[in-house]
Amino acid sequence: MSRILNRRQLTAKIFELTIETPRIARKAQPGQFVVVMADESGERIPLTIADFDRESGTVTLVVMVVGASTLKLSRLKVGDRLFAVIGPLGKASEIEKLDTVAMVAGGVGAAPIYPIARAFHASGSRVITIQGSRSEDLLFWTDRLSSVSDRHIITTDDGSAGRKGLVTGPLEELFSEDTSKRIGCVYAIGPAIMMKFCSIATRPFGVRTVVSLNPVMVDGTGMCGGCRVEVDGKTRFTCVDGPEFDGHLVDWDLLLSRQKIYTKQEECSLQRISQDE
Amino acid sequence: MSEAKKTPSRRVPMAEQSPEARIRNFDEVPLGYSPDEARAEAARCLRCKKPKCVEGCPVSVDIPGFIKLIEEGEFARAAQKIKETNCLPAICGRVCPQETQCEALCILGKKGDPAAVGRLERFAADYERRQGEIELPQKAPPTGKKVAVIGAGPAGLTVAGDLILLGHQVTIFEAFHRPGGVLVYGIPEFRLPKAIVEAEVDYLRRLGIDLQLNQVIGNSIDMDELLDREGFDAAFIGVGAGLPTFMGIPGENLGGVYSANEYLTRSNLMKAYDFPNYDTPIVRGRNVCVVGGGNVAMDSARTARRLGGENVYILYRRSLDEMPARAEEIHHAQQEGIIFKLLCAPLEYLGDRQGMVCRVRCQEMELGQPDESGRRRPVPKQGAEFILDTDLVIVAIGSGANPLLTQHTEGMELNRRGYIVADENGRTTRKGVWAGGDIVTGSATVILAMGAGKAAAKDIHNYLCGLLCGNDR
Numbered sequence: 001m002s003r004i005l006n007r008r009q010l011t012a013k014i015f016e017l018t019i020e021t022p023r024i025a026r027k028a029q030p031g032q033f034v035v036v037m038a039d040e041s042g043e044r045i046p047l048t049i050a051d052f053d054r055e056s057g058t059v060t061l062v063v064m065v066v067g068a069s070t071l072k073l074s075r076l077k078v079g080d081r082l083f084a085v086i087g088p089l090g091k092a093s094e095i096e097k098l099d100t101v102a103m104v105a106g107g108v109g110a111a112p113i114y115p116i117a118r119a120f121h122a123s124g125s126r127v128i129t130i131q132g133s134r135s136e137d138l139l140f141w142t143d144r145l146s147s148v149s150d151r152h153i154i155t156t157d158d159g160s161a162g163r164k165g166l167v168t169g170p171l172e173e174l175f176s177e178d179t180s181k182r183i184g185c186v187y188a189i190g191p192a193i194m195m196k197f198c199s200i201a202t203r204p205f206g207v208r209t210v211v212s213l214n215p216v217m218v219d220g221t222g223m224c225g226g227c228r229v230e231v232d233g234k235t236r237f238t239c240v241d242g243p244e245f246d247g248h249l250v251d252w253d254l255l256l257s258r259q260k261i262y263t264k265q266e267e268c269s270l271q272r273i274s275q276d277e
Numbered sequence: 278m279s280e281a282k283k284t285p286s287r288r289v290p291m292a293e294q295s296p297e298a299r300i301r302n303f304d305e306v307p308l309g310y311s312p313d314e315a316r317a318e319a320a321r322c323l324r325c326k327k328p329k330c331v332e333g334c335p336v337s338v339d340i341p342g343f344i345k346l347i348e349e350g351e352f353a354r355a356a357q358k359i360k361e362t363n364c365l366p367a368i369c370g371r372v373c374p375q376e377t378q379c380e381a382l383c384i385l386g387k388k389g390d391p392a393a394v395g396r397l398e399r400f401a402a403d404y405e406r407r408q409g410e411i412e413l414p415q416k417a418p419p420t421g422k423k424v425a426v427i428g429a430g431p432a433g434l435t436v437a438g439d440l441i442l443l444g445h446q447v448t449i450f451e452a453f454h455r456p457g458g459v460l461v462y463g464i465p466e467f468r469l470p471k472a473i474v475e476a477e478v479d480y481l482r483r484l485g486i487d488l489q490l491n492q493v494i495g496n497s498i499d500m501d502e503l504l505d506r507e508g509f510d511a512a513f514i515g516v517g518a519g520l521p522t523f524m525g526i527p528g529e530n531l532g533g534v535y536s537a538n539e540y541l542t543r544s545n546l547m548k549a550y551d552f553p554n555y556d557t558p559i560v561r562g563r564n565v566c567v568v569g570g571g572n573v574a575m576d577s578a579r580t581a582r583r584l585g586g587e588n589v590y591i592l593y594r595r596s597l598d599e600m601p602a603r604a605e606e607i608h609h610a611q612q613e614g615i616i617f618k619l620l621c622a623p624l625e626y627l628g629d630r631q632g633m634v635c636r637v638r639c640q641e642m643e644l645g646q647p648d649e650s651g652r653r654r655p656v657p658k659q660g661a662e663f664i665l666d667t668d669l670v671i672v673a674i675g676s677g678a679n680p681l682l683t684q685h686t687e688g689m690e691l692n693r694r695g696y697i698v699a700d701e702n703g704r705t706t707r708k709g710v711w712a713g714g715d716i717v718t719g720s721a722t723v724i725l726a727m728g729a730g731k732a733a734a735k736d737i738h739n740y741l742c743g744l745l746c747g748n749d750r
Contacts, residue, residue: 002491023497037454043556044454044547068556084454086491218547218557221452221493221681223519224539228530235523235530240681254530257632261532265558272553 002082005058010140013065014108015074016050022057024049024087030115031093031212031244034059035220037084038072045069046217046227048112048189048243049088059085062111062140068269089220090243093210095119098184100126102174103149104167104198106190107133110141112212113189114148121148126182129153130170132194136161167194168201175205183207188247192255199247211247213238215258230254286389289318291396296612300582303466303550306609307396312352315400319348321385322392329382330394335728336363336435340379340394347397356405357412359398364438364481365431365727367406367473368460370399373724374603406476413483417444422741425450425509427494427682430458431723432515432714434481435730436737441484443738448509450492455546458517460723462546463538465576467583471545495685504709510744511709511737514697515730518715520677524568528626529672533560533634537573537673544580562669565589566637568623569673570599575606577671578615589615590665594622594642594655620644620655624662626670637667675720686710694719703733711737 006018024034033048051060065074076082093116101120105113110131121127129149133139134157146152153170154162163170167190174180186209188198195211202209215238217227222240229238230251236242292308293299299306310318322344330340338359346355359366375381375395383391405411422445426433429451437447455461457474482488492498494516503509521536523529535543540559543549547557565586567578570593582589591610593600596619600607611617620642627636641661644653678695689707690698696717703711713729715721 023492027497041548041555072556084491086452086454086493088496089493218539218542219453221519222679223521224542225521225523225536226539230530235525254632258530258532260631261560261633262558265552269553269556269558273556 002085004076004078004080004082007076007078010062011138014138014140015063015065016111017061017063017073017076018058019061019082019085020057021059021085024085025052025054025057025059028052028059028088029092030095030119031112032088032090033220033243034061034085034087035089035217036061036073036082036086038069038076039083042072042083043069044084044086044218044220046089046214046220046239046243048212049115050111051115059087062108064108067266068273071270071273086220089239091241093119093187093244095123096125097123098125099182100128100179100184102171102183102186103127103129103145104171104186104188104190105129105131105145106167106188106194107138109190109194109212110139110145113187114141114144116187116189117145118148121150125184126150128174128183130155130167132156132167132190134158166197168197171198171201175202175207180205185210187211192252192259195247196250196252196256199250199252203248209247210244211250212243213245213250213255214243215255216261229258284321284323284385286385288321288390288393288396289314291393296614299467300613303583305470306467309403310396310400312350312404315347315352315397316350318393319344319397322348323384325384329384330379330392333378333380333382335378335724336731338363338379338398343401344392344394344397347401352401352404353408353412355397355401357414359401360414362731363727364435365477366398367402368431368469368477369724369727370395370397370402371469371473372460372464372722374722376604378724406473411480414442416442416484419446420444420741420745422446422510422744423448423508424737424741425503425507425512426515427512428452428458428515428517428714428716429456429478429488430515430517430714430726431460432726432730432733433458433513434478435727436513436515436711436713436734437486438481438484439731439734440737441481441486443734445738445741446487447485448487448489450494450498451488451490452493452516453546454490456488456490458515462542463573463576465541465545465580466550467579468576493681495682500682500686500689500707500710510741511711513703513730513733513737514682514705514710514712514716515714515726516679516682516716518676518696518720519679521672522675522677523672524623524674526623526625528628528634531626531628531634532632533562533668534626534670535560535672537567537569537577537671538676540577540671541573541580544584550580550584559584560669561585562667563587564665564667565669565671566592566623566665566667567671567673568592569675570595571601571673571675572603572606574671574673575602575610575615577673578610579613581669581671582613582615586669590618590667591615592618592621592623592639594620595644595652596620599652621663622655623670634667634670637665637670639663639665676715678716678719683716701732702736703729704736709740
């Protein structure tokens with residue numbers, strides 16, 4: 001178990017792992033995540049499930065190298081085993097047939113949003129996907145997202161692909177179009193700051209906006225409270241109460257500051273692991 | 278009584294690391310008896326015909342029996358004697374509250390020190406492990422029955438150890454990447470070296486227990502699937518009380534404010550104390566506030582001291598007399614320079630611009646009338662507040678029932694606080710499912726969880742024997 005069956009480089013810093021883990025594959029639902037450890041001395045880090053195949057017993061994870069733990073993961077080869085893969089954890093996305101749903105993916109968020117878009121698409125909802133990244137070379141899975149979207153809008157900060165600008169541009173436009181009243185729900189997944197601004201953009205329209213939060217975690221089972229966030233003024237544990245929450249009610253500044261608690265140590269770890277090779 | 282006169286009234290002292298040395302390392306504090314010391318201490322035991330000490334032991338270890346073997350120099354046999362009823366002696370010798378159990382009932386305790394049962398238990402188990410002569414006991418012939426044990430903590434390990442000897446097939450499912458439960462994530466290395474937990478678990482593996490790590494039952498497999506599809510005849514739930522409690526006061530979500538569960542899990546399970554050799558980071562504070570007065574608070578404070586804490590405070594809302602921590606833990610904490618700020622409670626945490634905690638505002642308390650626990654209730658002293666500088670706060674005020682498994686298990690009654698309802702044998706309201714340890718009782722001790730495990734194992738065995746005879750009650 002936990003053997004890597006396939007590894008694909010998607011961009012310079014983003015890669016895809018297909019992992020043999022039948023028990024998790026059998027139960028995984030869109031929106032859920034796993035906790036992984038690359039090796040015995042590694043951290044436990046949460047990664048949202050990007051795809052699963054119940055028949056072949058595999059789960060696909062998409063990882064962007066940002067620190068020591070993701071760098072360690074990036075060095076694993078086909079045939080290697082992860083030290084630990086635990087899941088599926090967290091609550092599944094609430095999939096229902098709506099007239100139209102808008103899916104907004106920022107950067108590596110394209111991966112976790114894919115199974116959710118697919119499930120909405122399969123439910124008969126019309127899916128409009130807005131996929132953004134800094135530049136063309138950082139885009140991935142555009143074909144996959146297109147295949148489950150009725151409309152697929154791409155944005156890049158520098159205009160090297162699709163429209164120039166941020167994802168919030170097309171998102172706001174959706175609400176000025178005739179279709180605006182038909183949008184029953186918005187999903188926004190990506191960096192915390194992008195999810196924050198998507199939530200601000202949809203707030204005036206009162207459309208339910210679901211975000212998938214990514215705080216620091218340890219066990220992933222509700223045991224430590226390290227991943228606590230404030231939603232509607234109440235403390236919630238992302239790992240068991242989420243990871244999806246109503247973006248209009250999230251205390252974004254708290255999330256952003258809690259994501260930075262270990263910045264110094266993370267730099268130290270990254271340097272150390274970088275020197276290993 | 279003539280024997281009693283010859284018995285020294287004081288127990289043989291056990292060497293330990295000096296406080297100055299040990300606050301700079303995570304090595305075990307007490308160093309254990311030498312063989313001569315163990316024999317001298319064993320000689321103090323009166324070998325009572327009706328040993329009171331055994332009555333005080335939740336798992337009924339034959340205490341005079343194993344102590345006699347130590348006195349005779351039969352150290353490995355002493356360990357085997359303990360293992361007849363306790364499969365984790367090296368652990369119990371270290372973390373059991375002997376002073377309120379076996380040793381509290383020792384006749385010697387009336388006029389002097391009681392026999393040092395815990396130290397002798399530890400000695401025998403350590404001796405056996407170091408000699409590498411751990412003999413496997415004879416197992417009963419296979420019954421063909423399968424038992425699933427959920428949680429590899431003290432309760433689960435005990436159930437597994439007892440049932441495997443009775444001939445049943447046992448699989449333990451553990452959510453973490455290491456077995457041991459609170460023994461590995463909660464209790465620090467300096468109080469219970471993890472190599473000892475590994476050795477005791479390894480012994481269970483050698484007995485034939487199948488240990489499956491990283492399995493969150495309820496998520497990856499649920500109870501129905503275990504009993505129906507995976508073919509288990511019975512299940513035991515020993516998942517502990519892993520839900521941290523916070524006070525709900527302002528600033529509790531600032532960076533640098535931890536639940537004790539998180540702080541200790543980072544340090545112990547993830548080995549953040551050995552950062553950067555291990556990747557998991559932990560906030561290191563100079564001025565540390567630990568909120569609470571139990572063993573978990575002492576463990577947190579002593580860990581913070583070792584991780585560079587210069588002023589490590591215990592903030593406890595009652596007085597030393599009401600403190601629930603073991604006397605030995607309080608004593609060790611005091612020796613290590615932990616500052617006890619009694620009769621006070623935090624009101625609010627204040628943060629800096631980065632969102633990290635920098636101060637705590639506290640309320641002074643005084644003791645009023647006794648509450649339902651019989652302890653005098655702390656009441657706020659009007660207008661008496663103070664502020665402490667702090668850069669690390671650890672909230673150790675107990676834990677609740679983690680609902681992850683129970684919410685996914687149909688047909689099993691829970692009480693109002695979410696704990697599993699079980700009878701004295703651990704039987705739940707769902708057929709074929711037992712439970713024990715903290716998920717039934719709420720936060721308690723390692724040995725009480727083991728005692729619950731023993732009772733459940735016996736009942737599960739009877740149930741499985743009934744199944745073999747075609748009787749499913």
